[in-house]
Amino acid sequence: MSHYLYIPEQISKSIYEISSPIFLTSGLFCYGLDLAKTQHLHLDQRLEHPLKIAQACVDRKNEYLCGRILAQAVLNHHFGLDQLITSMHEPLPIWPTHVLGSISHSQNKLIVALSNNAFYLGIDIEHWVTSEFAQESAHLVLTPSEFDLWKSKVADFFDFARYVSLIFSVKESLYKAVYPTAKQYIDFLEASIVDINFENQTLTLTFLPEIQQRYQLLERYDGGWTIEQDHIMTWVLQVRNFA
Template sequence: MSALNIPSCPPFISHCSLQPLAEAPDIHLMNARYDAAHFTESLFADLNIPAPAHLLRAVKKRRAEYLASRYCLQQTLATWGITGFLLSNGPDRAPVWPQGIIGSLSHTHQQVCALLTRRQDLVLGVDCEKMMTAEVARDTHKMLVSPAEKQRLEQCGLPFTTALTVAFSLKESLYKALYPQVKQFMDFSGAEIMAFSADLNHISLRLTQTFSARLVAGSLFSGRVLLQPDRVITWVTGPQ
């Protein structure tokens, strides 16, 4: 893992790393942690990140999240020779990446992740999630997975809360990867988990409905998982 050198930022941003994926070295995962307790409004000026108007009425947590994501992405892309970039969002709230870059962004509970590549023939989707509690898993599993999927998760050898969190996150990653092509909302029944191994090395998803001429029901995708003590990072990549 290659740690990024982020000057004068800690203790607000405690960690930021950039790592090529083992299965695809031309795709990189940015993984950053920040501490909202150390966030102050002056950091926007200190780090030269303008605060957009829509953040004026946002809660402190949202402002800290915005600053951390934009600054870490700016520093990451600077290592690729793209300096001063500030990520914005289009009318559909999808991130607008610099020319020549395909990316995907996610954040949760003081963590920011991004998947980035210069390849123009790929789709990317990344998601990070805090591990579900048993109560949340019990209350939400019927919305997130079908009975058949639930059975696969229960039989995979992992705690159900872990398996369900991974399944939820993988579906989010898949939908993020496909959104640039389909430009439409996909609910959790739009794809299903077909295989799920306890070592998390063999996970596949299948579309259950047709979204375009190329993204038809039955299309298969492979997912990857980075399991951490209290959260998960997942991603899905594939050809356009």
């Protein structure tokens, strides 16, 4: 058996053709996919199963395979790289040198993003949490300073459930962005938003000093968000300036 998941060209083409480009921010190639439109392809029956999904249900196998197929198709389409990225044994994608990628899904929606000039990159998609969930879970997601930020600045723009959704999502993006460096998942309360701009929908995050030092992380990370009717998409990204 190969060490990498082989994806036939026709399957790759089929997934790419039903995906849609999404503009999140400059320097990023992002595509979205409605997973409901992929059921007829029966990918779980047509492709080998990497170790990570060997015991998963059909729906989980489908979303995993679609994410990897779409990411590989975008890599080929935009960067001309015909490279296998899915190890049969390693849990994370193996991105080519000089390319960073990120994959996220929520319910029936999937997004992938790739960049060839980024220092760090993470994306996330989340459906809006309910008011009940927000109230019950806020203390697990929001730091004291983020509660203060909600009261002083954010309440004029977002209701509380949307604010919790935003913070949850952008911290997911942040942890994906720093995982290649930290090699650890970091708690939600160990990072915090320090600046937020609703006019251009951008924000800045930082980690607690001891976390920053332990994992050799940057002082600040830049992020942003975009809103759809039933979900939010966030990213944490810094692109190189070649000027």
